[in-house]
Amino acid sequence: MSQSLEDLVRAAQHEQAERAVDPQRVLAALPQRRTRVVRRRRLVLAVAAAAVVAVVAPIVVLRPGPAPQPLSVAPGPGPAGPESRFVPLEFSPGWLPAGYAEYYRSIRPGEGLLRVWGSAPPPSPLLIDDVPRRLSMTVVETGDAAVTRDESDETVEINGGRGGYRADGPPGVYWQAGGFTVEIRADRPGLTRDTMLRIARSVRPDPAGTELPLVVGVPDGQVSVAQSVTGVSPGEWLAVTDLGEEDPLGNAVASGTSVSVGTVTPAPAGGTSLRVGGRPARHLYAEVPEGGHYLVVELGGGLRVTVFSLDLDRPAMVALAEAAGAPNPTALGWIGR
């Protein structure tokens, strides 16, 4: 080696920096990007407002002591208990291509409520990205404000409302209806413009709601960054809560800790055996150095809690596992339908 290790790293980094794209290209794309981000943020407001509608008590599975009490959605002092959120769907498609069913729902600040349908079930709740053809839908409350259309998008009419069809990138349709902006997007190739428009024109108001389980007591100083449920069927699913912290400007930043409950675990096999809350458990490190560690607790009945963290120590992970709950099984009936 003719150079020091640090010098080689620096040289490689400076060469990599030379590969940066043209700043003018980034500047030119900013207006379009701004439109999409604003649309997404409006969705967050709609979902946040809806999240206080009702609370469904989950099943606390590890915490010792008396039966759990239903908890308020509003954050309280100290570690909060398991919570659930009931979120109105507002709209649902009345027609989808043959074979399409719903396998994923998530809520996240900055992303809002996201629903995903696929042409076939994922091979596992851990592999939602392996669905061959996917269609996603988001809904944002925009009031009377006119829908913002990207300049390059085709103007289309959806159920009497003006919207846009985007062919640049993943094909998508967005339009305004009843004070909301609805957007559907094909995340995989295979859905034509005509099919996308047919799906869009089949979308109708839906008074139903969905329960997105907050399956973890959020410790002081932490916030729930994202919650999701992925499933193959109502009997094969995984609910995940990602934790994070707010930075000085109020941005929720993932901290590298997540808690999941479901019929599968994202953790690899193996590890050291222990007991948590009287249940069999195992603790193991990721195969990648500094890749974090897992605590998996078997709940019985085919369910397990998994805590993953890059930074927390094991006692803190045990505390998170003990605060976790499972969603009401009836809240999972949408999976695969």
Added chain:
Amino acid sequence: MTFEEFVALRLGALLRYATVVTWDPHLAEDVTQEVLVRAQQRWGRIAALDSPEAYVKRMVVNEFLSWRRRRAARPVSRESLEAAAGSVPDHGTSWGERDAMWRLIATLPARQRAAVALRFYEDMSYDEIADALGCRAVTARSHVSRALLTLREQLPAAPILTGEK
């Protein structure tokens, strides 16, 4: 400084920084665009900070390491490396070592790669790296140490002149 002035003066440097952090020019472009849109919306508050640029760079790292980017932040695939290797500039006789280093950095876990970028490209202290990554300084040091250990072990056998202390 207005947002427009910041972009005019610092966008090039910000893109180069993001490219080193992500090790992927296209992901860097996407991350930078996302961060700029969010920064513009709250520029009044960011501009009042002691170092707006440092804050925006921190936003870039956070966006790269965020939940939404987790999939993209996995070690760069072999296919991506092969595709990108064709555009690597020629820098003379030491190119073999640099090429190996470039490929090895691409395989580091995302947090380690980001920490190494902050340490050696940005010349940050471990306290500053910890602040940027939202971890303790000892963890930041551990990220860099682990990364250097991996790089040292994986580089083709040759004398090592120095190492990170």
